[in-house]
Amino acid sequence: MPFKFRKRESVSRKAVLLVPLLSFAVSLLFGAIMLILSGADPVVTYLAMFGGAFGSTHGLSEVLVKSIPLILTGLSVAIAFRMRFWNIGAEGQLTMGAVAATGAALFWSQGWPSWTIMPLSIAAGCIAGGLWAGVPAILKATLNVDETLTTLMLNYVAVLYSEHLYYVTWRAPGRNSGTERIPQVAWLSRFLGRAHTGIFFGLALALVLWLIFRYTRWGFELKIIGSNATAARYMGINIARNIILTLLISGAISGLAGAVEVLGLTRSLQQGISVGYGYTAIIIAWMAQLDPLGVIFVAFLMAALLVGGDQIQMRMRLPASVGIVLQAMLLIPMLAGGLFRDYSLHWERPPKTDGVAGSMQADGMEAGGAED
Amino acid sequence: MTDGIRPLTVSAPVLRMRGITKRFPGVLANDRIDLDLYRGEVLALLGENGAGKSTLMNVLAGLYRPDAGTILLGETHVEIDSPRDAAELGIGMVHQNFMLVPTMTVAQNIVLGMPDLPIVPDLEEIHRQIExxxxxxxxxxxxxxxxWQLSVGEQQRVEILKLLYRGADILILDEPTAVLTPQEIEELGHVLAAVQAEGKSIIFITHKMGEVIAFSDRVCVLRQGRVVATKRTAETNPRELARLMVGREVLFQIEKAPADPGETLLVLRHVCADNDKGLPALRQLSLVVRRGEILGIAGVAGNGQRELAEVITGLRDIKTGEILINGRDRTSSSPLQMIESGVGHIPADRMGMGTVGNMAVADNLAMKSYRSPPLAEYGILRREKILRFARSLIEAFGISTPTPQTPVKFLSGGNIQKTILAREIDACASLLVAVYPSRGLDVGATEAVRRRLLEQRDAGRAVLLISEDLDELLTVADRIAVLYEGRVMGIVPTASADVETVGLLMSGSEAAELDGVTSAPSTVGAF
Known part of the structure; x- marks a missing residue:
């Protein structure tokens, strides 16, 4: 094979900028092929997508609405992945956060002063999410149970449990599904349409996590554990304790995502709480290279892609599946592009065979000496 | 100057490497290297770590592709793009870490991956051929x-058999003696002679002068990626070779003051522990190390050395027995408690355990003292203080790194080891456990490591030195305990020790049968 991948010695600045841009260009190209095959004009479709996401206040508002849970779950996944704990349960943690926040606002805050309902709801969401991630963490730390299975399985438990609640136990009288609205004192205020103040939780947390990773002893330990767990143990770092602590925080952030969805957007527990943000978060965390500030940026783009994809279904009258396939087509090259950030591709020519062989005849000559 | 020296028989070389150049990011590993190999000779490839020996041989074995240069086998140009190409050309290599499948038999390993193997091999026939x-x-x-049933020495024989079975005419051995007892090394010598007698050629990589003299016909010395000399072994001597290898005069004997042992620091009493597979690794092991002395642990790799070090550093739980440090019971302490008890640890696996490759040299230096002031206050790292701390260690220990922020994985083996040494010595207050501290290091770095260990001893700290290099133990240690199957077979004062005795203990002979050796339990009984 004349083509070879070589690990880059250091990540060059040029690659950091160029790789995503080129990946994006390839993405558009792939998407265009798909669109032509489904009989749509790629240029018109792309413009419609862009217009759908950024062309109106409504579009922009929807982008913000979707980016809130994506930022929070993206941070949640990123912090767990930093120590190589494969938490793919952000979806379930988000759902449990939504359940607990609803429960706190509707049922468990009876008799408390009304101003406490919102903080209680948020706290309940965080705690529920944290516990939901804490169970796999404890299993991993004590019995070395594989976390990919436990976190994934708990997603189904959480989603089905929430459905049980809003279809049966907590269902509001007179509705087919969904709970009562939560009291207005617990609502997060909105701006620009449906966008809500939950976004500030995401932005603030990203900054705090960035500072923690960079400047604290704990961040230093997380980095060591994530890079080389054997070395971490040797350095005297308690890995089990760190797994549990980190996952409680990771889960709490996903739980917060669920809580602000309820308090800011749906204002009740109903269908549409679990729409896969927790899975998209995995892609976001990777694309952001587990960097908290990167998560904000990537989550926003991802939200735009989702909103734009929804818009073309309506505007271009394309089947819904085309929008989803298009989203995937756009993502794959972006993810694959990450390879080129760490590796460079080389075309290796077979070495010249003449010349050197000639000098071989003369015994005692320094072969190849003139080449450099 | 490619060939000022002819072998005894005047014939064309079987192998000629010309102008081999191989670059790695930031390093010129091989710089226009010329090498000749003649039929039926043993060629020693001598050089410090990072001199480019393994790189050159990996080029020959088809693992690396050279950036420039040609290889001639006889009179034909060859392109060796893979180990399979190499095998077809009759070139085979025994790597430092063996490439065997533990759950398969010797015969299966030997034929594994052979291209012309029938779908159902005739194992009977293969067994006969191997025998x-x-x-x-x-x-x-x-x-x-x-x-998995075989000792390391036996596994090495399987690797060599594998090459011979596949009809290799050129055998490359990468530091073959590192894992062997003195007796096994001698046996290897006989094997090399038998292989050589059949007209096959052998290249063996080493940095040990004694082996060059004992085994080779010619020696090629590499330094910093270049050939500095090719000599007939009979016409050179260790001193000259060492000078060529290092580029300056080397002192073979480290000056060492007599030990002045003080109070008892580390006591292990009847310690039993399992290895990773759950099999007993340490059996009723007892030993004592005092302040101001270096206790050497000799033994063939895999006789409990690793587990011993891990038990003392809190990385491995013990099943029975007790551990005392400074008179305090430290049985079943965590690694952090052991660090806080003043135990430093230079682990055998430098990249896997001793350092975090993708993190900066400065961070790696701080990894044992980042917990407390001045490096951290209220849980916040003091970056500028860590940097200052790192700079002082880099200077004190002569760590050669472009910057303190360079990821440690880009350093040479010797400098990585110096980084670990600096961190552990700085953080260690009473006991230093050093496991194979000079393995794979060049002469210069080895000397530096040994000096540091002696310095620690003279500063009144206790040192436990686990080594597979008997010369090292005899040079540095004050007493040598020999480990065999998880037991201490005997303890020999270095002053009265000789290679023969220690070698016999290493192969499991009882101390009682040998003169001048104390069997372990009675030594411990004194405390």
């Missing part, structure tokens, strides 16, 4: 045994 080869070369090993 015939074994007897011919004195490589005794049961073809039906499983690899």
């Amino acid at each position: 015939a080869l074994s007897n011919r070369y004195g490589l005794l090993v049961d073809p039906q045994a499983y690899i």
Whole structure:
């Protein structure tokens, strides 16, 4: 094979900028092929997508609405992945956060002063999410149970449990599904349409996590554990304790995502709480290279892609599946592009065979000496 | 100057490497190297770590592709793009870490991956062939045994058999003696002679002068990626070779003041522990190390050395027995508690355990003292203080790194070891556990490491030195305890120790049968 991948010695600045841009260009190209095959004009479709996401206040508002849970779950996944704990349960943690926040606002805050309902709801969401991630963490730390299975399985438990609640136990009288609205004192205020103040939780947390990773002893330990767990143990770092602590925080952030969805957007527990943000978060965390500030940026783009994809279904009258396939087509090259950030591709020519062989005849000559 | 020296028989070389150049990011590993190999000779490839020996041989074995240069086998140009290409050309290599499948038999390993193997191989026939080869070369090993049942020395024989079975004419051995007892090294010498007698050629990589003299016909010395000399072994001597290898005069004997042992620091009493597979690794092991002395632990790799170090550093739980440090009970302490008890640890696995490769040299230096002021206050790292701390250690220990922020994985083996040494010595208050501290290091770095250990001893700290290099133990240690199958076979004062005695203990002979050796329990009984 004349083509070879070589690990880059250091990540060059040029690659950091160029790789995503080129990946994006390839993405558009792939998407265009798909669109032509489904009989749509790629240029018109792309413009419609862009217009759908950024062309109106409504579009922009929807982008913000979707980016809130994506930022929070993206941070949640990123912090767990930093120590190589494969938490793919952000979806379930988000759902449990939504359940607990609803429960706190509707049922468990009876008799408390009304101003406490919102903080209680948020706290309940965080705690529920944290516990939901804490169970796999404890299993991993004590019995070395594989976390990919436990976190994934708990997603189904959480989603089905929430459905049980809003279809049966907590269902509001007179509705087919969904709970009562939560009291207005617990609502997060909105701006620009449906966008809500939950976004500030995401932005603030990203900054705090960035500072923690960079400047604290704990961040230093997380980095060591994530890079080389054997070395971490040797350095005297308690890995089990760190797994549990980190996952409680990771889960709490996903739980917060669920809580602000309820308090800011749906204002009740109903269908549409679990729409896969927790899975998209995995892609976001990777694309952001587990960097908290990167998560904000990537989550926003991802939200735009989702909103734009929804818009073309309506505007271009394309089947819904085309929008989803298009989203995937756009993502794959972006993810694959990450390879080129760490590796460079080389075309290796077979070495010249003449010349050197000639000098071989003369015994005692320094072969190849003139080449450099 | 490619060939000022001819071998005894005047014939064309079987192998000619010309102008081999190989670059790695930031390093010129091989710089226009010329090498000749003649039929039926043993060529020693001598050089410090990072001199480019392994790189050059990996080029020959098809693992690396050179950036420039050509290889001629006889009179034909060859392109060696893979180990399979190399095998077809009759070139085979025994790597430092063996490439065997533990759950398969010797015979299966030997034929594994052979291109012309029938779908259902005739194992009977293969066993016969292997036995015939074994007897011919004195490589005794049961073809039906499983690899996991074999000692390291036996596994090495399997690797060599594998090459011979596949008809290799050029055998490359990468530091073959590192894992062997003195007796096994001698046996290897006989094997090399038998292979050589059949007209096959052998290149063996080493940085040990004694082996060059004992085994080789010619020696090629590499330094910083270049050939500095090619000599006939009979016409050179260790001192000259060492000078060529290092580029300056080397002192073979480290000056060492007599030990002045003080109070008892580390006591292990009847310690039993399992290895990773759950099999007993330490059996009723007892020993004592005092302040101001270096206790050497000799033994063939895999006799409990690793587990011993891990038990003392809190990385491995013990099943029975007790551990005392400074008179305090430290049985079943965590690694952090052991660090806080003043135990430093230079682990055998430098990249896997001793350092975090993708993190900066400065961070790696701080990894044992980042917990407390001045490096951290209220849980916040003081970056500028860490940097200052790192700079002072880099200077004190002569760590050669472009910047303190360079990821440690880009450093040479010797400098990585110096980084670990600096951190551990700085953080260690009473006991230093050093496991194979100079393994794979060049002469210069080895000397530096040994000096540091002696310095620690003279500063009144206790040192436990686990080594597979008897010369090192005899040079540095004050007493040598020999480990065999998890037991201390005997303890020999270095002053009265000789290689023969220690070698016999290493192969499991009881101390009682040998003169001048204390068996372990009675020594401990004194405390």
